[in-house]
Amino acid sequence: MEPHIRTAFDKALESVQVQVMRMGGLVEEALLKAAEAHETRDTALAEAVRAEDAAIDAMEEAIQTACARIIALEAPAAGDLRTVLTVMRIVGNLERSGDYAKNLAKRSLLLSQMRPVDGAASSITRMARSVVSLLHDALDAFATRDVALAEDVRRRDAEVDQIYNALFREFLTHMMEDPRHITPCMHLHFIAKNIERVGDHATGIAEQVIYLVEGRLPGSDRPKADLTTTLPPPSQPNAG
Numbered sequence: 001m002e003p004h005i006r007t008a009f010d011k012a013l014e015s016v017q018v019q020v021m022r023m024g025g026l027v028e029e030a031l032l033k034a035a036e037a038h039e040t041r042d043t044a045l046a047e048a049v050r051a052e053d054a055a056i057d058a059m060e061e062a063i064q065t066a067c068a069r070i071i072a073l074e075a076p077a078a079g080d081l082r083t084v085l086t087v088m089r090i091v092g093n094l095e096r097s098g099d100y101a102k103n104l105a106k107r108s109l110l111l112s113q114m115r116p117v118d119g120a121a122s123s124i125t126r127m128a129r130s131v132v133s134l135l136h137d138a139l140d141a142f143a144t145r146d147v148a149l150a151e152d153v154r155r156r157d158a159e160v161d162q163i164y165n166a167l168f169r170e171f172l173t174h175m176m177e178d179p180r181h182i183t184p185c186m187h188l189h190f191i192a193k194n195i196e197r198v199g200d201h202a203t204g205i206a207e208q209v210i211y212l213v214e215g216r217l218p219g220s221d222r223p224k225a226d227l228t229t230t231l232p233p234p235s236q237p238n239a240g
Helices: 003-040 043-074 078-111 120-144 147-177 179-214
Strands: none
Touching: 003 043, 003 078, 003 120, 003 179, 043 078, 078 120, 078 179, 120 147, 120 179, 147 179
């Protein structure tokens, strides 16, 4: 490849990676704002999170298009191709995480009209912050090609599962103690499960980092501690 052509290719590759980090920042912000909207019962903030998801979707589409153009026009080989494929997979994980943040905001609008469940909102916020920390570290691992940090993210996902299990038991207790808590606790359970799934997406990003650096995906022995998988899954977030 001629030097000037290589320079243009390198710039294109660098550009999509920069866009990944920007998109990741938007998703992190959306999750934290959605959790805040839920805890403070701030309907305006919840609506803002819903509206801002369109920007995340647009970034995902733009990055995917740019990656497809790189593959079509540059025919990257070996490590460069792995980078492009990794970017495409990471933005897919980020887009889904953004959908879960939007779903949290949508359910917070419903919960703002219901009787609060003692302690639940602050617990949801703590869980969201834990997951955002995972997501942030997974993206840092991508930016620095840090396999050790990526492996740490994989291990820490089990901690998120444990938080989810504790919340699930807490919500069951509230429902058994007071039937008026059944509907809000069902919404809270769906919120907690969606946040837990963002942790899974953060882990997916970490696994892509390992693929990028080492040319292999880690095995399926990732520790999982979700003890509620026998229950029907919550509804998937939609584009509305």
